[in-house]
Amino acid sequence: MNKFLMPDEQNVSETNKRIFDELKDIFGKVPNILLAFTSSENGLENYFNYFIQKNSLTYREREVINLVVSQVNQCPYCLSVHSAVAERIGFNNEQILEIRANNVQFDHNLKAIAALAHNIAFTKGHISGSVLLDFYEAGYDQGHLVDVVLAVGNITTLNLLYAITNVPIDFPHVTVQIS
Numbered sequence: 380m381n382k383f384l385m386p387d388e389q390n391v392s393e394t395n396k397r398i399f400d401e402l403k404d405i406f407g408k409v410p411n412i413l414l415a416f417t418s419s420e421n422g423l424e425n426y427f428n429y430f431i432q433k434n435s436l437t438y439r440e441r442e443v444i445n446l447v448v449s450q451v452n453q454c455p456y457c458l459s460v461h462s463a464v465a466e467r468i469g470f471n472n473e474q475i476l477e478i479r480a481n482n483v484q485f486d487h488n489l490k491a492i493a494a495l496a497h498n499i500a501f502t503k504g505h506i507s508g509s510v511l512l513d514f515y516e517a518g519y520d521q522g523h524l525v526d527v528v529l530a531v532g533n534i535t536t537l538n539l540l541y542a543i544t545n546v547p548i549d550f551p552h553v554t555v556q557i558s
Contacts, residue, residue: 383544491517
């Protein structure tokens with residue numbers, strides 16, 4: 380197996396350096412998984428534009444999607460990053476574990492988002508049961524559905540890149556298995 384060589388943060392394009400400044404504002408640093416995108420001349424810019432795109436979901440809803448999909452995909456890097464982000468935006472540890480387990484008890488709407496994102500990731504979009512009906516009954520519409528699909532694709536991209544590169548985890552590490 381070939382080891383993925385991490386790009387040198389100093390030897391990237393001016394566009395990537397500008398994005399690094401924005402990432403440092405968001406995360407306090409350039410996360411290794413995002414640094415890996417600079418291996419492609421346009422990779423980071425393309426992903427970053429995807430990351431900051433406008434959509435109908437709240438930041439909390441997007442973090443729920445990030446956590447539940449990363450759990451389905453068993454991605455320790457993304458679970459570590461998004462557990463830290465979720466804590467920073469007000470989720471407590473018990474809530475984070477509920478989200479990851481797709482067993483949200485503390486918020487009806489977030490439960491519907493988590494269930495839908497979990498089902499999309501697990502079934503590759505072949506939604507089963509009443510998940511979609513429950514999502515609509517929670518007050519979401521087709522626009523939200525499209526934005527959930529985009530968010531699932533976004534985090535799946537990171538999950539896949541980590542699985543292939545196995546970059547060092549540079550956030551407080553959480554275990555993939557939950558009890």
